[in-house]
Amino acid sequence: MxxxxxASALFFPLTAAAxxxxxxxxxxxxxxxxxxxxxxxxxxxxxxVNLGGGWDHRSINTFNTVTGAQTGTASTGGSGVVGGGQxxxxxxxxxxxxxxxxxxxxxxxxKGSGQIATPAVTIQGANKIDVFGTVRGRLGYAWNNWLFYGxxxxxxxxxxxxxxxxxxxxxNATPGTAExxxxxxxxxxxxxxxxxxxxxxxxxxxxxxxxxxxxNSFVFPVAQRRTDASVNADxxxxxxxxxx
Numbered sequence: 001m002x003x004x005x006x007a008s009a010l011f012f013p014l015t016a017a018a019x020x021x022x023x024x025x026x027x028x029x030x031x032x033x034x035x036x037x038x039x040x041x042x043x044x045x046x047x048x049v050n051l052g053g054g055w056d057h058r059s060i061n062t063f064n065t066v067t068g069a070q071t072g073t074a075s076t077g078g079s080g081v082v083g084g085g086q087x088x089x090x091x092x093x094x095x096x097x098x099x100x101x102x103x104x105x106x107x108x109x110x111k112g113s114g115q116i117a118t119p120a121v122t123i124q125g126a127n128k129i130d131v132f133g134t135v136r137g138r139l140g141y142a143w144n145n146w147l148f149y150g151x152x153x154x155x156x157x158x159x160x161x162x163x164x165x166x167x168x169x170x171x172n173a174t175p176g177t178a179e180x181x182x183x184x185x186x187x188x189x190x191x192x193x194x195x196x197x198x199x200x201x202x203x204x205x206x207x208x209x210x211x212x213x214x215x216n217s218f219v220f221p222v223a224q225r226r227t228d229a230s231v232n233a234d235x236x237x238x239x240x241x242x243x244x
Contacts, residue, residue, distance in 0.1 A: 040145035040197050043092045045244045050207070051083040052237025054110040056129060059230045066171075066224050078112025078127060082235060090138070098147065100138035107131055108157075110233065121168030125161065129233065132157035134189045134209070145197035155189035155211045158182065161218040161227060171224030181218035185231060188212050201243045209235045 056078035062071045084106025092098050111128035133156055140149030160182045165173040173179070193207030213231040220226070 048241030050239030076114040080109040098140040105133040122166035124164040147195040152190035173223035179220040185213040
């Protein structure tokens with residue numbers, strides 16, 4: 001009997017405390033996960049600068065401007081520094097896709113030269129792109145503050161060619177005669193890039209573009225020659241943008 005009384009005395013306090021413990025547990029605040037950081041917003045206007053390198057590739061056909069006969073073929077290339085600025089607008093499409101429009105203009109020092117020599121005649125040629133620009137659409141995939149994009153559209157470039165008669169006589173060009181001609185070439189461009197938003201308003205990018213500038217004519221009246229040059233260029237450049 002004494003053991004039963006002791007056990008009862010121990011049991012009743014425990015059972016009385018159980019509701020109190022349960023009440024304490026139910027009163028404890030529920031765990032709440034910390035809020036997720038907001039996704040990077042690419043929508044809006046931006047402007048920036050860029051710097052890089054360019055490579056010029058051209059195939060050349062030469063014609064006599066008096067007879068119209070083709071007088072030769074050649075190929076040449078050039079390279080140099082390019083740099084300029086761009087402006088644009090991005091619009092985010094849910095959940096990760098982006099469309100945009102961008103225009104840029106750059107100064108350039110992309111130049112090359114070549115020489116054609118025969119036993120009787122030597123001609124020195126030089127070519128240069130000194131300014132170019134594009135207007136392009138962009139389609140990209142945004143992974144938070146990283147953007148992977150393709151781009152394409154319209155391209156133009158100011159081209160210069162110089163012909164120097166080094167030896168011999170062609171047309172009325174005697175040794176030492178130098179003639180220059182220039183034109184504004186138009187065509188298309190396509191490429192792609194990667195852009196990184198390293199702060200709320202600033203982004204950095206690396207971009208590749210190919211420019212197809214068509215076939216353009218350069219006339220040298222003293223030598224009575226016309227050069228038709230089919231021009232392509234490749235650009236690799238880095239840049240930074242400020243997002244408004």
